[in-house]
Amino acid sequence: MNAPEGTRLNKFIGESGFCSRREADKLIEQGRVTINGLRPELGTKVQVGDKVEVDGNPIAASAENKSDRVYIAYNKPIGITCTTERHIEGNIIDAIGHNERIFPIGRLDKPSEGLILLTSDGDIVNKILRAENAHDKEYVVEVNRPLTEHFIKKMASGVPILNTVTKPCVVTMQSKMVFRMVLTQGLNRQIRRMCEYLDYEVVKLKRTRIMSIRLAGLKSGQWRDLTEDEMLEINTAVADSSKTASN
Incomplete structure (x- = not known):
């Protein structure tokens, strides 16, 4: 009987909501990720029952239906920087103050304002960026x-x-x-x-x-959860992106 195919490590970490796949690759390269106590290579696959940790902290698999993920629309004020680097003054994470670990999808220049999407779903970030010309x-x-x-x-x-x-x-x-x-x-x-x-x-x-996601009356600095219809459109837009993905 063949072993199960498993999930690529960067995808597993991204889907967990810990960080994006790109950030996960950096963590793996830095030797900060372990599977069952061992340091893996890029491209290693996680099997059911494997224990994944980052800096010794366990990473839980995402819920099958992603019900534990956060997707929000934020009206970014001028002066806020679209970075997850908390040491940078005026970073978007501190500005929003969400209780979940979230990261922006794409960016909006510091001198610009308006709509930007953020999520705790590191997997969809990569899919949306790959499918950017589709919306x-x-x-x-x-x-x-x-x-x-x-x-x-x-x-x-x-x-x-x-x-x-x-x-x-x-x-x-x-x-x-x-x-x-x-x-x-x-x-x-x-x-x-x-x-x-x-x-x-x-x-x-x-x-x-x-796409069809609008500021919808959000005042500068305010955010809201995406609606079911908005999420359906996003998932439809990125449905084929994984087929062309290299990771």
Whole structure:
């Protein structure tokens, strides 16, 4: 009889809610993880009954239906940094003060504000980031001088930044110096870099939507649990991401 297939160690730790898979890989490389008292290699699989520990602290397997996981939407204020590093002043974890160990899905620049998702489900973080182009994100942006038709057309058709050209997207003018933008890309500081290329400076940038998840009346600094419908959409969006995953 063949031995059970098991679960990759980084996935096991991620699903437990201890940290993301990427962070789990770092812990394994640092020799801080043991299985049944032994230090494993990257890629080792956890079998039923195995005892997994990080720094000597036991890691419990996730509930089969993930009923023990936390998924929240947070209206991030300007000045909050999307990091789990607690020694960094103004980190998002201390700002929220949740009683569960959570981490952000993606990021939102420190000078930016608005919607960001956080979770205790390290496995779904990786799936969402891998499937990033499968969902859209909406932003409201104020710039430092009046908008032109040329600017709107260029932002929508694509701008050369970071050794590539941004993908076509939907851009609409809201007022004299404010526009709305829907992205399916997530390049580093993308909107700010695009504006800079066209000689504009971002004065205010707010993310208002991720897929169908909206701020929904959340005041700056407030958070709420995701609804069943919102979770269904997320799980549908990432359903195929594991098939192309290398880990």
